[in-house]
Amino acid sequence: PIPSVDAQTKAKFSLSKFISRSSWSATAETSDSTVSLTVCSHPNAPIGVYKLILDQGEGVSLGEFALLFNPWCK
Numbered sequence: 001p002i003p004s005v006d007a008q009t010k011a012k013f014s015l016s017k018f019i020s021r022s023s024w025s026a027t028a029e030t031s032d033s034t035v036s037l038t039v040c041s042h043p044n045a046p047i048g049v050y051k052l053i054l055d056q057g058e059g060v061s062l063g064e065f066a067l068l069f070n071p072w073c074k
Helices: none
Strands: 025-031 034-040 046-057 059-067
Touching: none
Parallel strands: none
Antiparallel strands: 025 034, 046 059
């Protein structure tokens, strides 16, 4: 399927200092030459495979991840 904001299979969000459990959110930690991302899904996000893209003027693919279980699901 094509990613869609309406279907909650596409989201755009910025890095923040804290994780939000009510929407897609992400934090980053750096150590030496490593950046670790923590991503929290929207409570109603469907399980499936998602692409993670860094957008700083142009999109750079960081890979894919599988949302196997949504613990925040309402």
